Amino acid sequence: MPQSGKHVTLKDLAAHAGVSRSTVSLVLQESPLVARHTRERVMAAARALGYVYNRGAATLRSARTATIGVVVHDIANPFFGAMVAGIDETLQNADYVSLLASTGDSPARQERLVTRLREQRIDALLLCPAENTPDTLTDTMADWGLPCIEVMRHIGETPRGHYVGADIRTGLARAVAHLIHHGHRRIALLTGTGYSSADRERMMGYQQAMHEAGLAPDIRTGRNELTRRAGLERTLEIMNEPTPPTALICHNDLMALGALLALARLNITPGAECAVIGIDDSDEAALSEPALCSIATHPHAIGRAAAGLALACLAAPDNDPRRIVLETSLRIRASADHTLHRSRESS
Amino acid sequence: MPQSGKHVTLKDLAAHAGVSRSTVSLVLQESPLVARHTRERVMAAARALGYVYNRGAATLRSARTATIGVVVHDIANPFFGAMVAGIDETLQNADYVSLLASTGDSPARQERLVTRLREQRIDALLLCPAENTPDTLTDTMADWGLPCIEVMRHIGETPRGHYVGADIRTGLARAVAHLIHHGHRRIALLTGTGYSSADRERMMGYQQAMHEAGLAPDIRTGRNELTRRAGLERTLEIMNEPTPPTALICHNDLMALGALLALARLNITPGAECAVIGIDDSDEAALSEPALCSIATHPHAIGRAAAGLALACLAAPDNDPRRIVLETSLRIRASADHTLHRSRESS
């Protein structure tokens, strides 16, 4: 055992097991070339001496750490909890590990975290980019030779690199059609600043659906806060207008749940007097009172697809950008399952 | 620029800037020994060549990566989002970065993640341990010489290493006193399996408060799931008993919010007919309908304290275990702010 404070190295294991450093290295790599009894001797030495592999040292000669960075913009959004579970489930089978970092939706902080992860020599990056992320980040990833999969949000107008997302547009078309079918004509979209790709995608899908139905779009952009509290506050404002919308499609479930809270405060019966639809179909959507109607984006499956794509890129490097867009579905629940009262729509 | 796929190294920067590798290294370390014009030349070379530092290589000679691992058991719990924000805020000023990993409350997965983080040579670990974590983990950290701060949960009966938590016992004493003052005599504690230190702490604090009030404790342990859905389901069961409690203290806000949903489904008026108190005082507590009464544990401050302790350990290594326990406070809100109807207590 080396003196206190020093790490156990291959050299120590080799001396303890009576083999060479190269043999130790082969054992740790689970090489089939090593005899079984030799392998056992080395593993016993590793256990006895409390050896911890040094991935940084290994990356000086081999290229991989078996580590994937996951960078998201709001760790408190339940979408990401589910997505990370999907990522980890997929990586586990490949003996990879994900390391998660939260940008707080700041491009500057994001740059710092991405750089720090690269310095630690992650093998690939799954990135839900902060709003206003500069286009140059895609180039930087390419320069680094770091496989990067943009997830749910992308950098720039269209993704130039790999992308995994959900078919929000079709989901919005279904939501708008559903609301129209239930008698709604004043349907508003409650979204963020309008600058993130997620915002723009929602706005465009919603606008297209409204135009096709011959209705006037009503897009409510606002501050870069997509939380329950923001949904509540903004819905309170909207409902105090002279002619408020009769239906709200919210950026995500958190905002939609906030909107439900606002309606309750205003004694507006959610569903019957004002419909609310969220996006994501979080676990909470089904539990709330009334149950929230939501466009299901399947975050767990998104996570699995993104991690799977990262592993595929690492297994067979090829620079063709891949795009995976999972289907969405409209989960119809009480918050948007009533035919609108006629008096409310006319007034 | 080296050929594609190869990283830019100190050697490349040195050639580009016309200085030695040692000078480049000193510049990157921001050593005051280097002349300003030399420093500028090197930094220009680094920008021009797109240099990325290799922290793994550096740790072969220097000891630090300026990276702290944060391992939690349920990333979807809003407590951790707030705690991580506090951690990151504190680390930013020290030019440290946190890398987060989620154990899903599995000791086996936790062991794997902790090992992987150590292999990446994190400088310290903030750990909210999985339930049933073996005592030996504390010894392993000590053997590794890795400063480890247990947060909110600890390993074993009492923390043997560093610990940061909240004074749950005092919070529970206040909650019980508050409920008694409002006429409640059948007060139940809804908790987890009873095996985690967080469970035990809650059970003991609650029991002590109930004994001191001369009341019979009613502890409801259950499965290892501390979610909104679990709170809802278990409350539905409890409320179907012949003589259900008139007040529920729940393991965390998520469960308490689930309990409120259950009461609403049963047409039991939350607050008036059955009081509900959560633990954590998440952002959602104040927004819910009725607003949730909760023991505030200040996760943001917990995160700040934990990160601060980690930095202090790194700055002045000393093996004396430190213990920081932040004060809690009872945030009184509608879910537990009514005097109990007399008929309900008597029946």
Place this chain on the structure above:
DNA sequence: GAACGTATTTGGATCGATCCAAAACGCTCA
């Protein structure tokens, strides 16, 4: 026992960054 083929192990160079004693440089003063 020698020859041969296969299995297993080895040793020195390499990777990128840091360390630190020595070398080099620039300035001042006699």
Place this chain on the structure above:
DNA sequence: TGAGCGTTTTGGATCGATCCAAATACGTTC
């Protein structure tokens, strides 16, 4: 101009692990 001193830069060794050609060991056959 040379010596002395303080500032700045340098070069070779080191760190822990991998690589890969060569060496060694082993088992089988004649």
